[in-house]
Amino acid sequence: MELDANDASGPEGPPPYGSQAHPSDDLRARYEGPAQVPSSSTLPRMSVPDLGHEGNRWTRPVTTLASSVHAPALVTSRGNSSNAANTSGVSPRSKRKLSQPRPGLASQTASSDAASRKKPKTAPQDASKHVIASIVAGTNSAAGGTDAAADDTAVQELAAKISFEQIKAAEGKGYRHLGPQDAVHLQNLMKSFSNSGAIRNQALAIYASNEVFKEASFQFYKFLRTKMTPELRGALAQLRPGAATNDQLFDLFVPYMFTYYNDELASYKVIVSTMDLRRPHLWYPRARAMKRRFIYHAGPTNSGKTYEALQAMNAAESGLYVGPLRLLAMEVFDETNSQGVYCDLITGQERKLVPGSSHSSCTVEMANLNKPVDVAIIDEIQMIGDEFRGWAWTRVLQGLPAQEIHLCGDASAIKLVEQLASEMGETVEIKRYERFTPLHVDHKGLIGGLQAVKAGDCIVAFSRRAIYTIKAVIEACTDHKVCIIYGGLPPETRRTQARLFNDPDSGYNILVASDAIGMGLNLNIRRIIFQTLHKFARGTEVSVGTSAIKQIAGRAGRRNSAYSQGLATCINRKEIPSLQEALEVAQDAMKTPHAGILPEWDQLERFAGQLPGQALPAVLTRFGAEARIDGTFFFCQQDGVIELAQLLERIEGLSLNDRYIFCLAPISRRNIQMVAALLHYAKRYSEQRAIALGLEAPAEAPTTVGGMAQLETLHQIVSLWLWLSFRFPEALFPDREHAFEVLETIVEQLDEGLRELSIPTAGRSNNPDAIARLSGFKSKEPTTRSIIELPDAVASNFLLEAAERLAAQRSQRSMRSH
Ligand SMILES: Nc1ncnc2c1ncn2[C@@H]1O[C@H](COP(=O)(O)OP(=O)(O)OP(=O)(O)O)[C@@H](O)[C@H]1O
Secondary structure: OOOOOOOOOOOOOOOOOOOOOOHHHHHHHHHOOOOOOOOOOOOOOOOOOOOOOOOOHHHOOHHHHHHHHOHHHHHHHHOOHHHHHHHHOOOHHHHHHHOOOOHHHHHHHHOHHHHHHHOOOOOHHHHHHHHHHHHHOOOOOOOOOOOOOOOOHHHHHHHHHOOHHHHHHOOOOOOOOOOHHHHHHHHHHHHHHHHOHHHHHHHHHOOOOHHHHHHHHHHHHHHHHHOOOHHHHHHHOOOOOOHHHHHHHHHHHHHHHHHHOHHHHHHHHHHHHHOEOOOHHHHOHHHHOOOOEEEEEEOOOOOOHHHHHHHHHHHOOOEEEEEOOHHHHHHHHHHHHHOOOOEEEEEOOEEEOOOOOOEEEEEHHHOOOOOOEEEEEEOOHHHHHOOOOHHHHHHHHHHOOEEEEEEEEOHHHHHHHHHHHHHOOOEEEEEEOOOOOOEEEOOOOOOOHHHHOOOOEEEEOOOHHHHHHHHHHHHHHOOOEEEEEOOOOOHHHHHHHHHHHHOOOOOEEEEEEOHHHHOOOOOOEOEEEEOOOEEEEOOEEEEOOHHHHHHHHOOEOOOOOOOOOEEEEEOOHHHHHHHHHHHHOOHHHOOOOOEEEOOOHHHHHHHHHOOOOOOHHHHHHHHHHHOEOOOOEEEOOOHHHHHHHHHHOOOOOOOHHHHHHHHOOOOOOOOHHHHHHHHHHHHHHHOOOOOOOOOOOOOOOOOOHHHHHHHHHHHHHHHHHHHHHOOOOHHHOOOHHHHHHHHHHHHHHHHHHHHHOOOOOOOOOOOHHHHHHHOOOOOOOOOOOOOOOOOOOOOOHHHHHHHHHHHHHHHHHHHHHO
């Protein structure tokens, strides 16, 4: 579905940070505390990638690892653990942890003799452990052969004495200068150790990042070398590089790490925990404290799903509607208030608060997860799979504190919702709907071309240029008058156009629209005519998706309209089979396989805190690349946000949070003026200077298509200003009322412009190309800096340069992708 520039063409911005349950609350609860080393009771299960072929001993749940790590507890049996720990720099709590013997080893310690008697045969790996144990213990009695099958009692006794502290204590007693042969041999052992994928996996499990592991394993080699007693050297000679030796070395490596790399481990632990986006439903304790009930209204368009859900919401004591578009939120706001149920309107750029209200209607990103309500509606639930905005649906699905939640949408997300609900211990009731009126494909196509359109027809095209051209052609060739609707128009203008089209006395009876009609408008359409089933997206021609085709075509023959059935067809008859095919796809066959997800601000902030000196683009990129998510989810696309973050790097004095908010502003990044305006506002903000709107509506309504585009951009810039004004201190965004007035005037002028727009044509020609030329269309949408007079600072070279660089980058990328 084409995103709607004047609705929520992107995230409506960060959710109200700090005002709601934070994703990391649960993590914090699990991680806070003085312990600086992973503790068996607090560590998450880590599923580090299996990098090697040697097995994955330490990738078992870390609870096991953490207790294994406490092997040095054996020191306690020697009565010197506290001294050793005190000198090691390990925190008191860590010491306590280290002194807790793991069950297996503890019993081995207590009764090694008995154990050895009972267990005459030791597995090769265990045997190898004993070899290294004897080595580091400074004896060579374990040296029973190169196969490391040293399972005799003596070895086990020595093994019981092994401790990291002992090795450490050997300092100064060793031979620093090993003979070349011994040195090479130790190097070989360590090479095998540090190159082992399995060992690197185990190191990750104790929060040793790859970089730290690389450095630390080298230092560990030096550490062992300087502790080399003659006995150690002798035993060492009998070890061979390999998995078993690696495992034994790792048992020593762990306490070494906790002693010498504690800070690095602790820091990486924070990074890992903040990047952990698994089980996101735990981010919302308020909702988790409730037993919510989902009712999924699944069906095609025009089947009464939303009607049913609204009935339930309006009958409740308190209610909340969340939907994808400002237009939809506005419709519900009007409808609910008209029924005497007081309802607020909250979108990214406006707040209409009705005194005594019990209900709210808002765009999905703006949902307040702190306010419990009886009944909530999440509209267009299948958008949970939206590449860019899916996270907002996941968030409300998991976090809305509502007793009863109605989900409206097609059936494609049923399985996903059921899975998410079951993870939360909640149930879903499915209600299936059928269209009120039949929808048929008109196989004849549009015989006679655009001249043959009839009252009630809606031609769907996927570019602004095509829409104006078709309008010009129809008005030139027929007596019909044409309304137009596309995403660049403000929602108010779209509603006005819809009313004109629906009103049988207005004189307007044809509609030309983009896919923006797919949602939110009740229209009196008899027949949907696709100009094409292809459109340009990100520089490439792509087929319009099945779901979008169904949604758009489904607008024809709506209940309560003048038509008892709907028709759908294509101008290009060759595309009719594709249309038929798309409409025949069963609802259940369309799958929304994954739910979008993004971190919330606090998570990013904590992550950034561990990467001092890293700029926001790097933080966002790294988070996106390394975040850990369950297979049910996908990380939403952030390229646009990162692009803006890169541009904002040129502006000094903004905090990370400020930058992030500016990056999330819902602007069309293809529009250089919008980008320049954003940068201008960010620069002013960084200087803590008041940010006056600095724009006025033009005195006259536009009379040309280019003039319309200018005014649309102006509307978007004022909307951007308002959006920012709701996120930054009011004192820096003075006179919001004035901005609303400017917006209102612009909307009036757009309405008038659309009424009066005269597109020059070549008489009653039906040659679209000729008409398009005469209509003044250029090969590109007008986006140059001359379109509207922006404040001086906006047009400053620096800002425009930056914006143009962005545009150049984008076009280079798009050329590369071709
Ligand atoms: N029980 C009803 N009584 C009267 N009108 C109804 C009833 N159910 C639905 N309608 C009307 O039918 C039309 C379509 O209903 P609705 O918008 O709920 O469908 P929908 O399945 O949600 O479609 P979409 O997804 O396109 O919005 C609306 O104009 C609605 O007011």
